[in-house]
Amino acid sequence: MATQPTLKKTVFLLTLVFILSQCKHDPFPAPPGVINNPHDTVQNPVDTNNPQTGKPCHPDTIYYSRDIQPILNANCAYSGCHGQGSSQNGVNLSDYNSVITTGDVRAGNLDGSDLYEVITETDPDKVMPPPPNTRLSAAEVAKIRTWILQGAKNLDCDDCDTANLRYTTNIKAIFEQNCVSCHGATNPTAGLSLTSYTQVKDALLNTNLLQRIKGSSVAPVMPPNRPMIDCNVRSIEKWFNEGMIE
Numbered sequence: 680m681a682t683q684p685t686l687k688k689t690v691f692l693l694t695l696v697f698i699l700s701q702c703k704h705d706p707f708p709a710p711p712g713v714i715n716n717p718h719d720t721v722q723n724p725v726d727t728n729n730p731q732t733g734k735p736c737h738p739d740t741i742y743y744s745r746d747i748q749p750i751l752n753a754n755c756a757y758s759g760c761h762g763q764g765s766s767q768n769g770v771n772l773s774d775y776n777s778v779i780t781t782g783d784v785r786a787g788n789l790d791g792s793d794l795y796e797v798i799t800e801t802d803p804d805k806v807m808p809p810p811p812n813t814r815l816s817a818a819e820v821a822k823i824r825t826w827i828l829q830g831a832k833n834l835d836c837d838d839c840d841t842a843n844l845r846y847t848t849n850i851k852a853i854f855e856q857n858c859v860s861c862h863g864a865t866n867p868t869a870g871l872s873l874t875s876y877t878q879v880k881d882a883l884l885n886t887n888l889l890q891r892i893k894g895s896s897v898a899p900v901m902p903p904n905r906p907m908i909d910c911n912v913r914s915i916e917k918w919f920n921e922g923m924i925e
């Protein structure tokens with residue numbers, strides 16, 4: 680009769696284990712081949728609780744908003760290509776969630792990430808951006824590579840230094856890098872040259888330049904379709920509000 684309670688106990692324990700296994704909160708492991716599936720937000724979460732947000736940028740970390748989105752904005756995510764509302768082949772590269780899903784980015788998996796595959800493609804018929812557009816630079820490809828290997832997360836950090844802004848030390852370079860290819864010294868686009876202190880100052884006072892770089896609904900963003908990184912926009916606006924010191 681000693682076996683009777685043992686059997687009951689075993690049945691009870693097995694039932695308990697079964698019930699508990701049904702209450703498990705963790706997702707079931709992904710089947711082989713779809714590990715790190717980017718469409719699974721549990722495995723590849725948008726890192727909204729990133730402890731680094733609002734803190735200095737760590738030198739070894741790739742931050743999506745600072746390092747990756749600007750590359751995509753400048754080379755892919757504009758109207759007619761992979762911008763919002765003009766997603767060629769259904770690929771929209773204008774924000775993190777769309778990049779992960781429509782760019783088919785798989786955290787830690789370079790071979791499985793379509794986005795990485797097309798930017799490193801050697802076949803001119805398949806490479807992105809397609810010729811005659813210039814390929815991404817080696818440094819840009821390396822950033823995207825490291826970002827994927829670091830988990831393709833939506834990290835943010837802030838090292839925008841807006842203290843003591845001056846035209847010669849801070850502002851001039853922003854205009855040189857982002858505007859003078861069109862608004863240069865000779866024959867400038869829209870008759871607007873932005874190559875000297877006086878020209879930049881006059882443009883800020885007499886045109887809608889601030890609205891244009893912020894991309895308000897009033898007028899299309901400048902540079903056309905390729906908004907600058909937030910730090911540049913903030914710096915120009917703060918410099919303007921502080922009286923445009925040369």
Ligand code: HEC
Nearest residue numbers: 857858860861868869871886887888891892899901902903
């Ligand atoms: C790829 C070329 C290109 C680049 C780069 C570019 N612009 Fe423009 N910009 C244009 C064109 C074209 C126009 C005229 C059409 C329009 O207003 O949208 C224009 C117009 C403007 C105007 C309106 C001028 C007026 O008199 O109303 C402002 C202000 C301006 N750009 C500022 C900038 C600033 C600031 C930058 C850099 C942060 C910049 N643009 C970069 C092509 C460019």
